[in-house]
Amino acid sequence: MAFKIISSQCTACSACEPECPNNAIREKDGTFIIKPEKCTECLGYFDEPQCVAVCPVDDTCVIDNSFPRYVVAA
Amino acid sequence: MDNQASVASIGIDQIKPLDQIMQQVAEHKGCGTSSEGGKASCGSSGGPEDMDPAIWEKVKNHPCYSEEAHHHFARMHVAVAPACNIQCNYCNRKYDCANESRPGVVSEKLTPEQAAKKVLAVASTIPQMTVLGIAGPGDPLANPEKTFKTFELIAATAPDIKLCVSTNGLALPEHVDRLSQYNIDHVTITINMVDPEIGQHIYPWIFYKNKRWKGIDAARILHEHQMRGLEMLTERGILCKVNSVMIPGINDKHLVEVNKAVKSRGAFLHNIMPLISAPEHGTVFGLNGQRGPTAQELKALQDSCEGEMNMMRHCRQCRADAVGLLGEDRSSEFTTEKIEAMEVNYDMEGRKAYQAAVEQERQATVAAKQAEMADLEAEFSDVKILIAVATKGHGRVNEHFGHAQEFQIYELSTSGSKFVGHRRVDLYCQGGYGEEDALPIVIRAINDCVAVFVAKIGGCPKADLQAAGIDPVDKYAHEFIEQSAVKYFKEYLGKIKSGEIVHAARGDADIRQGAYIAA
Ligand code: SF4
Numbered sequence: 001m002a003f004k005i006i007s008s009q010c011t012a013c014s015a016c017e018p019e020c021p022n023n024a025i026r027e028k029d030g031t032f033i034i035k036p037e038k039c040t041e042c043l044g045y046f047d048e049p050q051c052v053a054v055c056p057v058d059d060t061c062v063i064d065n066s067f068p069r070y071v072v073a074a
Numbered sequence: 075m076d077n078q079a080s081v082a083s084i085g086i087d088q089i090k091p092l093d094q095i096m097q098q099v100a101e102h103k104g105c106g107t108s109s110e111g112g113k114a115s116c117g118s119s120g121g122p123e124d125m126d127p128a129i130w131e132k133v134k135n136h137p138c139y140s141e142e143a144h145h146h147f148a149r150m151h152v153a154v155a156p157a158c159n160i161q162c163n164y165c166n167r168k169y170d171c172a173n174e175s176r177p178g179v180v181s182e183k184l185t186p187e188q189a190a191k192k193v194l195a196v197a198s199t200i201p202q203m204t205v206l207g208i209a210g211p212g213d214p215l216a217n218p219e220k221t222f223k224t225f226e227l228i229a230a231t232a233p234d235i236k237l238c239v240s241t242n243g244l245a246l247p248e249h250v251d252r253l254s255q256y257n258i259d260h261v262t263i264t265i266n267m268v269d270p271e272i273g274q275h276i277y278p279w280i281f282y283k284n285k286r287w288k289g290i291d292a293a294r295i296l297h298e299h300q301m302r303g304l305e306m307l308t309e310r311g312i313l314c315k316v317n318s319v320m321i322p323g324i325n326d327k328h329l330v331e332v333n334k335a336v337k338s339r340g341a342f343l344h345n346i347m348p349l350i351s352a353p354e355h356g357t358v359f360g361l362n363g364q365r366g367p368t369a370q371e372l373k374a375l376q377d378s379c380e381g382e383m384n385m386m387r388h389c390r391q392c393r394a395d396a397v398g399l400l401g402e403d404r405s406s407e408f409t410t411e412k413i414e415a416m417e418v419n420y421d422m423e424g425r426k427a428y429q430a431a432v433e434q435e436r437q438a439t440v441a442a443k444q445a446e447m448a449d450l451e452a453e454f455s456d457v458k459i460l461i462a463v464a465t466k467g468h469g470r471v472n473e474h475f476g477h478a479q480e481f482q483i484y485e486l487s488t489s490g491s492k493f494v495g496h497r498r499v500d501l502y503c504q505g506g507y508g509e510e511d512a513l514p515i516v517i518r519a520i521n522d523c524v525a526v527f528v529a530k531i532g533g534c535p536k537a538d539l540q541a542a543g544i545d546p547v548d549k550y551a552h553e554f555i556e557q558s559a560v561k562y563f564k565e566y567l568g569k570i571k572s573g574e575i576v577h578a579a580r581g582d583a584d585i586r587q588g589a590y591i592a593a
Pocket residue numbers: 002003019020021022023024025034038039040041042043049050051052
């Protein structure tokens with residue numbers, strides 16, 4: 001149910017943080033991280049995941065396969 | 075800053091926050107210029123006669139806009155806004171924004187509170203510091219809360235410091251009103267195109283309205299926002315400067331159109347900066363081999379725009395985080411730890427006294443030049459030459475050849491002297507001993523100049539310069555630059571007449587970005 005940030009690629013630019021509709025992103029130890037339990041993959045808010053769309057480094061905000069995909073509650 | 079520009083922008087780069095320290099000055103990227111031709115100069119030299127007095131008042135102490143002020147005042151940048159809302163092909167967001175600083179440099183990311191304290195500490199120590207900009211990495215208006223918080227904190231303690239923002243323009247329309255509330259009177263927009271067909275080769279994408287836009291749609295949205303933002307600033311009486319990055323083969327010819335478009339919308343200065351591009355910057359342009367312009371190409375474009383509006387040429391692409399008088403890097407005095415430990419007492423009176431003294435000095439410089447000009451105006455000659463000057467500021471020839479990190483370039487003709495730009499060079503010598511390899515670099519950087527004015531020069535470099543056809547001139551040590559330049563030019567014309575020398579055009583020169591690498 002979530003995206004994650006590959007921290008070795010993150011420039012810590014902070015662009016994603018304010019774009020997240022769920023306040024799931026925050027800074028930690030010089031990089032940014034996504035709280036998986038808060039991330040909804042932007043479903044129900046936007047057509048594309050905001051962190052992916054704004055991030056300057058390709059393939060930095062990616063699906064975290066260790067969680068099942070998020071499903072919008074009916 | 076924003077996007078690229080800058081400043082002198084140019085190069086590329088951007089974003090990772092991280093280290094380094096403060097920022098400042100310099101360069102800039104861009105900054106003013108003068109001109110003789112048609113319209114005045116940029117900010118400055120022409121000054122009062124050819125510029126709206128209200129604008130002159132605003133720009134005369136701005137080191138970026140005023141060529142003269144640039145010798146006497148400094149600006150400072152703080153990196154509080156690391157996020158960006160677009161991608162430029164000349165920017166590698168791991169480093170600072172290409173607009174304001176040198177590619178590959180990383181500025182320390184500060185919180186608004188840290189930034190405000192740093193600004194006050196620097197301003198108290200260096201009375202020349204009169205302008206604060208929010209610089210890259212990032213676009214200040216893509217981080218509006220951090221940017222405005224910083225301005226608010228500084229305006230509360232140091233209302234005499236001028237605030238400026240440099241932006242790529244995408245978020246400008248939505249923030250213009252807020253900007254005008256904060257008493258910000260200078261905005262720089264980096265505009266590289268007015269045609270989305272061209273823009274799509276410069277900007278791969280933008281983030282707008284919760285969506286990533288690509289290709290021509292992205293360029294069209296960006297263009298529309300830039301134009302609307304500029305118009306809105308003009309309507310509100312906020313000074314607006316435009317920076318453009320000259321990218322040969324992509325927008326070089328087109329920048330003449332950009333110049334017209336921005337002038338007609340009220341921009342008061344247009345600063346064209348060279349693209350600086352190398353594979354190690356990791357930018358799209360660096361990696362695909364896109365080259366930057368040569369010094370001659372850049373000057374030809376600036377000249378072709380000059381009749382149209384004020385052009386700025388003293389932008390220097392220096393590091394955005396240097397502190398001090400333009401070109402002098404004092405960052406090491408103001409690291410975050412030192413600032414944290416400092417007691418800051420803001421000395422408004424001391425600053426005012428310093429600034430008054432500078433005003434006098436500036437007027438003396440102008441008067442000296444005018445006196446020297448008196449008999450030059452009677453001469454008829456179409457000879458134009460360039461000279462390079464080693465200076466630490468104050469409008470005087472006061473730097474040793476071997477210590478110069480950059481040279482100021484003046485064009486001399488019977489209409490007088492005109493500042494046309496900077497050339498950065500690696501430190502040619504440390505401690506006064508010449509190093510073999512550095513001299514050819516310096517010579518290439520000023521190869522289009524007939525002479526180089528210095529306060530002092532050693533025997534070896536002197537001989538090498540002469541061999542390269544560049545006249546090393548130390549007889550004007552500590553004199554005013556422009557007055558000396560006019561004297562030299564009169565002698566030069568005299569020597570042509572007497573047959574002692576034959577005037578010949580000189581070659582092109584390199585634009586280097588390497589300069590303050592040591593820092
Ligand atoms: S995908 Fe959307 S909800 Fe999840 S972290 Fe990114 S912006 Fe937030």
